[in-house]
Amino acid sequence: MGAKGMSDLLAQWDWSEPPDPTHWQWLSQVAEREPWAIEHGLLAAKCVALLARALTLPDETVKALSLAGLLHDVGKVALPPAFLRSKTAPLSGNEFARLREHPEVGARIAQSLGLPEMVVTAIWHHHERWDGKGYPFGKAGTDIPLEGRIVALGELTSSLLTPRHYRSALSPAQAIARLEGMAGKQLDGELVRAFLPRFPQLFGFYALSALRERHQPASIEALTFGEEMQVWRATTMFFRQLLRDAERLFGKGFCYSLASHLDHWFALHDIPLQVQGLRLKSTGAWWQSLSDLVRSCRLLFSLIVNALGYLLGATFVTDWLENLRRSLPEPLDAIGIRYGLWVWHEPPAEAEVMVRVR
16 A cells, blocks of 8 residues: 555544644653654554554543553653653663653643543553553553553554664564564553554554565654654745745845844754745755654744844734734644644643652
8 A cells, every 4th residue: 555545544543633732742842852752652642543443442432542642651751851862871770760750740740631530540551561560550460450551552562663762663573573472461462462453554554464574664754644744834834924924024134134043043053954035945854753853843933933022022923923823724733733833832831730759
């Protein structure tokens, strides 16, 4: 099946995105700690949805579990930004102890956001293991809530398929072998057996036998709906509208000064972008991952907001940018909201949410 067929298939899935854009903003905060966080969360949510459908769970349950899959690592916002970003050596005992706190921290964040109890429970238990060797509770077997077992399988499948700075992604064939080997040990064997027949749908196939022959890692871009290009389109279209309106309001000299300021920033950060005319031009895909792209676009918009706010006043700039945002095509505006690109909308401050670990 080609890329078009895969897109059509994925578009038919029951889960697409949670209704609240603040969920995506939290995921972007996790990406400040782990560069692969957005891809990992998206893919975990899709795997959870496939498994929940295989179990014929109700629609609202599928939706809640998918959201838990998306946000399962949200507790990592309590870690320092540089804690995992470039970690190649094994974690020390103290570092691992701190990392093990993230399920409880994530559950408390989910509670603070008013998410369903099923989401809270799933996040709290997503690192429990069927054999009792997981954390934070060390529960085993069916003592682990079903929602925790489901998200644990989705999270682990996503981990196998997403590349990390310390290892490459596994191929579909390798992932199948790993999941089969973990059945009854790390994972609930019945859930693995329910999930594997649905697993090929992730790659545009219908038979598990077809995946056993695929020994090359799948494109993470394809597995995450081609989200990168949507983020880039939303960024460049908004930027073009901003410069057009700035030229109308303040003249070409103002736009030239702003463009020069941005070009200087791009050069300082070794980003191969340039303002040409009223457009943001790139020589190619200059980002390493979806998370990297989102982080860079948010930085770009923060720079623009700060520069314009200094020159024109923060209140005027916020109202102006908000009116420009509303003129975007709705799908691109939704992408910007989803990933927190419109930084003049303040995301929930981490300090506002109780994340203390008892």
